[in-house]
Amino acid sequence: MASPPEFEQLTLCRLQGLKMLRLDTQFEIINLAAPKLFKVISPGELISKGTAACAGEASYDDLMLWLDESSADNHEQMISFPVGGFLLTGNTNIRCSTDATLLTNPKDTLVVQPGDVIAVRPGSTVVRVLYRRGANSNLLFMTDRCNSLCLMCSQPPKDVDDRWHIEENLKLIDLIDQGPEQLGISGGEPTLYREGLLAIIERAKKIIPEKSLHILSNGRLLSDATWVNDLERVNHLSLTWGVPLYADNAADHDNVVQAPGAFSETMAGLYNLHRANQKIEIRMVLSRLTTPRLPEWSHFVFRNLPFVHHVALMGIENTGLAKKNYEQLWIDPADYQKELNQAAFFLDIRGIAVSIYNLPLCVLDPVLGRFYRQSISDWKNLFIDACQTCSATDACAGFFKSHSTKWQSRNVHPLSVDDLVVMQGALHEIA
Numbered sequence: 001m002a003s004p005p006e007f008e009q010l011t012l013c014r015l016q017g018l019k020m021l022r023l024d025t026q027f028e029i030i031n032l033a034a035p036k037l038f039k040v041i042s043p044g045e046l047i048s049k050g051t052a053a054c055a056g057e058a059s060y061d062d063l064m065l066w067l068d069e070s071s072a073d074n075h076e077q078m079i080s081f082p083v084g085g086f087l088l089t090g091n092t093n094i095r096c097s098t099d100a101t102l103l104t105n106p107k108d109t110l111v112v113q114p115g116d117v118i119a120v121r122p123g124s125t126v127v128r129v130l131y132r133r134g135a136n137s138n139l140l141f142m143t144d145r146c147n148s149l150c151l152m153c154s155q156p157p158k159d160v161d162d163r164w165h166i167e168e169n170l171k172l173i174d175l176i177d178q179g180p181e182q183l184g185i186s187g188g189e190p191t192l193y194r195e196g197l198l199a200i201i202e203r204a205k206k207i208i209p210e211k212s213l214h215i216l217s218n219g220r221l222l223s224d225a226t227w228v229n230d231l232e233r234v235n236h237l238s239l240t241w242g243v244p245l246y247a248d249n250a251a252d253h254d255n256v257v258q259a260p261g262a263f264s265e266t267m268a269g270l271y272n273l274h275r276a277n278q279k280i281e282i283r284m285v286l287s288r289l290t291t292p293r294l295p296e297w298s299h300f301v302f303r304n305l306p307f308v309h310h311v312a313l314m315g316i317e318n319t320g321l322a323k324k325n326y327e328q329l330w331i332d333p334a335d336y337q338k339e340l341n342q343a344a345f346f347l348d349i350r351g352i353a354v355s356i357y358n359l360p361l362c363v364l365d366p367v368l369g370r371f372y373r374q375s376i377s378d379w380k381n382l383f384i385d386a387c388q389t390c391s392a393t394d395a396c397a398g399f400f401k402s403h404s405t406k407w408q409s410r411n412v413h414p415l416s417v418d419d420l421v422v423m424q425g426a427l428h429e430i431a
């Protein structure tokens with residue numbers, strides 16, 4: 001496996017009132033000759049399951065035994081277990097006589113837990129968490145490259161050859177937990193590595209058929225009709241493509257994605273996905289550029305893409321290029337509730353499932369509560385001071401970790417239990 005570049009440092013907050021939890025931390029790392037993925041496993045799980053703790057092919061060399069202070073008296077004995085590595089959670093100067101990889105002295109003891117899959121590489125103290133047991137947002141990250149440059153891109157593309165993600169993801173699929181959950185596949189633009197993406201879908205179908213896949217793609221390369229045969233051949237039964245469509249016309253869409261011709265390519269890609277019997281979610285990011293024509297956009301979607309399974313109407317994430325393009329993008333959600341209402345109900349009464357993501361619940365027109373989903377990934381989720389007396393924190397998506405008052409609606413306010421009851425309609429439905 002080629003050596004990955006330094007992983008972007010991510011600061012995150014799982015839930016209000018809880019400790020900030022990152023997707024990476026630093027350890028002292030000993031005995032590591034090549035980049036490697038490990039499944040972290042507790043002594044109890046090692047004894048009861050062994051390599052069966054992993055969904056796919058794994059050897060004991062893929063396991064890293066997690067030793068906390070509760071088993072400190074037995075560490076010397078456990079260090080002789082025939083696994084690939086040991087993770088000592090305590091701050092210790094222990095130097096063990098083992099050739100296995102040793103992770104000690106973590107900067108943050110909470111970041112890596114049993115069940116997680118981590119990536120390490122020689123010459124770096126950074127430990128990346130690629131899979132977190134129990135998280136709601138596990139993801140196979142494909143690439144930093146993209147063929148668009150959306151004005152609100154939260155993760156600006158990089159012009160790099162990062163095909164090493166393909167091999168890493170194929171191995172990751174083997175090491176994650178079995179059991180139903182949704183796995184995202186994202187980038188960048190995942191279709192840029194076509195063969196790698198198809199191989200990953202095929203492997204997921206074979207190893208973790210119980211998990212649904214959600215691929216986020218701009219759909220442009222899918223305009224090549226040869227994808228139809230490939231996707232029919234792979235035939236993953238629980239795969240959804242999330243494809244953004246930002247306007248009902250080419251000029252506006254191409255402006256948002258900063259790519260002439262993108263609208264035509266994406267529309268052709270959507271028709272090819274339909275021809276290949278794929279499930280499709282249309283995504284719309286709500287901004288000053290997109291919300292004025294939301295009603296017309298919803299008509300366009302229904303008339304031209306009546307086969308889509310789901311429409312996601314999403315608040316903007318105020319990070320990456322969105323910060324640079326604030327003036328073009330920012331509109332207070334309070335100022336587009338009428339258009340949001342028209343678009344959501346127009347599609348809903350015509351049988352297309354609708355969800356509203358990434359907005360504070362309190363800024364929503366109460367009649368839209370039935371479409372609301374608590375959507376922000378647990379590692380990006382943040383609640384602010386105004387939320388401390390709110391009755392809706394269990395139902396609300398809150399804010400992105402990048403939140404700032406510049407991007408805050410004038411309507412953010414604590415909700416009472418009675419307010420919540422009014423909005424209760426579909427709060428507990430799953431999109």
Ligand code: SF4
Nearest residue numbers: 360362387390396413
């Ligand atoms: S105050 Fe608003 S943003 Fe905060 S938890 Fe309540 S509904 Fe959500």
